[in-house]
Amino acid sequence: MKDVRKVRTVCRSCHGGCGVIAHVRGSKVLKIEGDPDSPISRGTLCSKGLAITQLAYHPDRILHPMKKTTSGWKRITWDEALETIASEFKKVIKEYGPQSLFIGQGTGRDYESHFSRFGNMLGTPNVLTAGHMCYLSRIGASLITCGRFPICDYAGGPKCIVLWGVNPLWTNPDEYKGVDFWQAYQRGARLIVIDPRKNFYTEKADLWLQVRPGTDAALALGFLNVIVEEDLYDKEFVANYIHGWEAFVERVRQYPPELVEKITWVDSDLIREAARMYALTRPAGIHWGVPTEQNINCTDFTRAAIGLMAITGNIDAPGGNVFRVPPPVRTVSEFSAHEALTAQQRKARLGGEQYRLAARMTIITPKVAWDAIIQGSPYPLKAGILVGTNPVVTGANAKGIYEAFKKLDFLAVADLFLTPTAELAQIFLPAGTWLEQNHVSENWKFHGYVLARQKVVEIGEAWQDHKIFLELGKRMGQKWWDTVEEALDYILEPTGLTWEQFKEIGYLQGEMSYYKYRKSGFSTPTRKLEIYSTILEAWGRDPLPKYTEIPESPVSRPDLAEKYPYILNAGLRIPVFFHSANRQIPWLRQIRPYPIVELHPETARKHGIQEMDWVWIESPRGRVRQRAKLNEGIHPSVVVAEHGWWYPEIKEEDHGWEISNINLLTDDSYESLDPVMGATNLRVLLCNISRCEEQ
Numbered sequence: 084m085k086d087v088r089k090v091r092t093v094c095r096s097c098h099g100g101c102g103v104i105a106h107v108r109g110s111k112v113l114k115i116e117g118d119p120d121s122p123i124s125r126g127t128l129c130s131k132g133l134a135i136t137q138l139a140y141h142p143d144r145i146l147h148p149m150k151k152t153t154s155g156w157k158r159i160t161w162d163e164a165l166e167t168i169a170s171e172f173k174k175v176i177k178e179y180g181p182q183s184l185f186i187g188q189g190t191g192r193d194y195e196s197h198f199s200r201f202g203n204m205l206g207t208p209n210v211l212t213a214g215h216m217c218y219l220s221r222i223g224a225s226l227i228t229c230g231r232f233p234i235c236d237y238a239g240g241p242k243c244i245v246l247w248g249v250n251p252l253w254t255n256p257d258e259y260k261g262v263d264f265w266q267a268y269q270r271g272a273r274l275i276v277i278d279p280r281k282n283f284y285t286e287k288a289d290l291w292l293q294v295r296p297g298t299d300a301a302l303a304l305g306f307l308n309v310i311v312e313e314d315l316y317d318k319e320f321v322a323n324y325i326h327g328w329e330a331f332v333e334r335v336r337q338y339p340p341e342l343v344e345k346i347t348w349v350d351s352d353l354i355r356e357a358a359r360m361y362a363l364t365r366p367a368g369i370h371w372g373v374p375t376e377q378n379i380n381c382t383d384f385t386r387a388a389i390g391l392m393a394i395t396g397n398i399d400a401p402g403g404n405v406f407r408v409p410p411p412v413r414t415v416s417e418f419s420a421h422e423a424l425t426a427q428q429r430k431a432r433l434g435g436e437q438y439r440l441a442a443r444m445t446i447i448t449p450k451v452a453w454d455a456i457i458q459g460s461p462y463p464l465k466a467g468i469l470v471g472t473n474p475v476v477t478g479a480n481a482k483g484i485y486e487a488f489k490k491l492d493f494l495a496v497a498d499l500f501l502t503p504t505a506e507l508a509q510i511f512l513p514a515g516t517w518l519e520q521n522h523v524s525e526n527w528k529f530h531g532y533v534l535a536r537q538k539v540v541e542i543g544e545a546w547q548d549h550k551i552f553l554e555l556g557k558r559m560g561q562k563w564w565d566t567v568e569e570a571l572d573y574i575l576e577p578t579g580l581t582w583e584q585f586k587e588i589g590y591l592q593g594e595m596s597y598y599k600y601r602k603s604g605f606s607t608p609t610r611k612l613e614i615y616s617t618i619l620e621a622w623g624r625d626p627l628p629k630y631t632e633i634p635e636s637p638v639s640r641p642d643l644a645e646k647y648p649y650i651l652n653a654g655l656r657i658p659v660f661f662h663s664a665n666r667q668i669p670w671l672r673q674i675r676p677y678p679i680v681e682l683h684p685e686t687a688r689k690h691g692i693q694e695m696d697w698v699w700i701e702s703p704r705g706r707v708r709q710r711a712k713l714n715e716g717i718h719p720s721v722v723v724a725e726h727g728w729w730y731p732e733i734k735e736e737d738h739g740w741e742i743s744n745i746n747l748l749t750d751d752s753y754e755s756l757d758p759v760m761g762a763t764n765l766r767v768l769l770c771n772i773s774r775c776e777e778q
Contacts, residue, residue: 093536095517096131146543169558171493181206189472194548199419201552204561208432216762224385230606233404235368237263241402243364249372253658258530281716297767300380301630303387305343307335309358317396327615366402381762387628407531408593438761448761453487466493479751503740515547535586647769667731680709681723697775702748
C-alpha cells in the first residue's frame with residue numbers, strides 16, 4: 084500500500100532485542116512483523132511481540148496523567164503530576180532525608196540507565212528491582228567469581244548444551260533468543276536438560292535430570308564431584324587460572340553422587356552420566372534460568388555453575404560460556420552517576436551490611452523496604468515511585484507488600500494500565516510502549532550488541548520512561564539533558580555517532596575475541612577465576628559454593644509437611660504473558676484464559692480433582708485458586724503453578740488480585756533469603772491442594 088511506511092525498530096514486549104518492522108499509516112501502527120535483517124532474532128518474533136498493537140491501542144490503557152481524589156481518579160496535566168511528585172519528594176527529603184525515598188522498577192522497558200541516574204541524583208540508595216532474584220543476582224555472583232558474566236556461545240558451535248531450569252523458546256531471556264538455541268541443537272549438539280517438569284526439551288534431550296525443585300546447587304556440586312574424582316578436568320586451566328583449587332576439591336568431595344541423589348531425587352548413575360557427557364563433549368555450554376536464582380542457594384548455584392565451566396576448559400572458549408565484548412558506548416554504570424551518592428548515603432542502604440552482594444549491585448532486597456515502611460526500622464521509608472512494576476502481584480508475600488504500600492505517605496506509579504499496584508498510588512503517569520520510544524537499547528546486556536529502538540508513533544499524552552525520569556529529575560534540581568535524544572547522543576559519544584546517525588545504522592556489535600584471560604587474567608582481586616572467593620571471605624562469608632536445604636521443604640520442616648505435603652514450584656512460564664503483563668490483551672488471553680496449576684494424575688485422583696477443575700492451593704500464608712492441568716511429567720509430590728495472575732476485566736479497584744495470585748502463598752522471611760544477595764524464595768515452598776467447592 085502506497086500510504087503505508089515501514090519503520091525498523093526493536094521489540095521490548097518481554098526482555099527485548101528482537102528486530103521488528105512496523106507498518107504505519109499516518110500516525111497509527113497497523114501491524115508488525117519480524118525483521119529478517121536483525122542480528123539478534125533473524126526474523127523471528129513471539130506472540131507477545133506480535134500482539135503489541137492490541138496493547139498499545141487497548142481501550143483500558145491510560146493515556147494521560149491522573150491524580151487520586153476522594154471521588155476517584157481525576158485527569159490532570161503533566162506539569163501538575165510532576166510538580167506534585169517533586170513537592171512530595173522534597174517534603175520527605177527535608178524532614179527525613181533522601182534515604183526515606185525509594186525508587187522501584189520491574190523487568191523494565193529498557194530504561195535502566197535513566198532509572199539509576201534518577202535515583203542516584205535523588206540521593207537515595209534504596210533501589211528496588213527484580214534483580215535481587217533475577218539476572219542481577221547471577222551478574223553479581225559472576226562478577227565476584229570471574230569478573231564478567233559468562234553466556235552460552237550458541238554461535239560458537241557447542242557440541243553439548245545444558246539447559247538448566249530455562250525455557251529459551253518461550254521466554255527469550257536477556258542475552259538469549261530461542262532461535263540461537265534451536266539452530267545450535269539442529270546442528271547436532273547433544274542436550275542435557277535439568278528441570279523438575281517434563282516438557283518440550285526433555286523430549287529432545289539425550290539426558291533429562293528431573294531435579295527436586297530448589298536443589299540445583301547440590302546437583303552442580305555433584306557434577307563437580309564426578310569431574311574431579313574421575314580426573315575429567317582441564318589440568319592446564321586449573322593450574323594456571325583457578326584460585327583456591329585445593330580447598331575447592333575438598334568441598335566438592337563432600338557431594339558424592341549417592342548423597343546428591345538423596346538431596347535432588349536424581350539417580351546417582353544419571354548424575355555421573357550427565358557430568359561425564361558435559362565434561363567430555365567439548366565445547367559445551369550451560370544456559371541457566373531464574374529458577375536456580377529464586378531461592379536461598381542463588382549465589383552458590385551460580386558460582387558452582389561457573390566452576391563447571393571453568394574446570395572443564397569451557398570458559399571464554401568458542402562454543403562454551405564466553406565473555407562477549409560490548410560496542411564502545413557508555414554503559415549503564417557510566418550513565419548512572421553513581422558518584423552522586425555520598426559515602427554516607429551508600430552506607431544508609433537498607434540491608435547493605437547483610438546483603439553485601441546486592442549492595443555491590445546498588446540494589447536492595449525488597450523485604451528490608453517493606454519492613455522500613457511498616458516498622459520504620461532502621462529508619463522509615465515514606466514515599467516512592469514505581470515504574471513498570473506490579474509487586475502486589477509479582478512480589479513474594481503479596482499481602483505484606485499491599486499493606487506496606489497502603490501505609491506510605493505518597494506513591495507515584497508510571498505504567499500502561501491501572502494495575503492492582505497502580506491503584507494504590509496517588510499519582511499515575513502514563514508510560515509509552517516500546518513503539519513510543521527512542522533508545523539505545525540493550526546496553527545493559529552482555530551479548531555484545533546495542534540496538535536502535537526508534538519511536539514509531541505517539542499515542543495520547545504518554546511519555547517514554549526516559550522522558551519521565553528526565554523531566555522529573557529537572558524538577559528535583561538534577562542535571563539532565565534537554566531532550567531524550569541529547570541523552571542518547573551522550574551514550575553514543577564514544578562511538579562518534581549521534582542518535583540520528585545510529586538509528587539509520589540500526590545496531591552496533593562489539594568485536595569478539597576468545598580466551599581473553601590468557602592476556603589479562605580475570606577481573607578479580609587475584610586475577611584468577613576465584614572458585615574460592617576472596618571477596619566473600621573478606622565479608623566473613625563462606626568463600627566456597629555449597630548447598631543449603633530450603634528452609635521450607637519436606638526435609639527441613641517435616642512438621643509443616645504433615646499439613647502441607649506438596650512442594651510448590653511457582654512461576655511456570657508460558658509464552659503469552661510477561662510476568663503480570665498482557666492479561667487484558669485479547670489474542671493472548673484467548674490462548675490462556677485461566678491460571679493453571681499442574682498436578683500429577685495420581686495426586687489429582689487422591690484429592691478428587693479432574694482436568695480443568697478449580698483447585699485451592701494453600702500454604703501457611705494463605706490460599707488461592709487456579710485450574711487443574713494433569714501432567715504425568717512432574718513428581719507426584721510437586722505442584723507447579725503459574726504466577727502473575729490478576730483480572731483486568733474485574734473493574735473494581737483491586738482487579739481480583741487476591742483470587743489466583745500465587746504470591747499470596749510465597750515467603751519473604753529473612754530465613755528464606757539468599758544470605759548475600761537477598762534473593763527471594765519464590766519457587767520452593769510447602770503447600771496443600773483441594774478441589775474448590777464451587778466450580
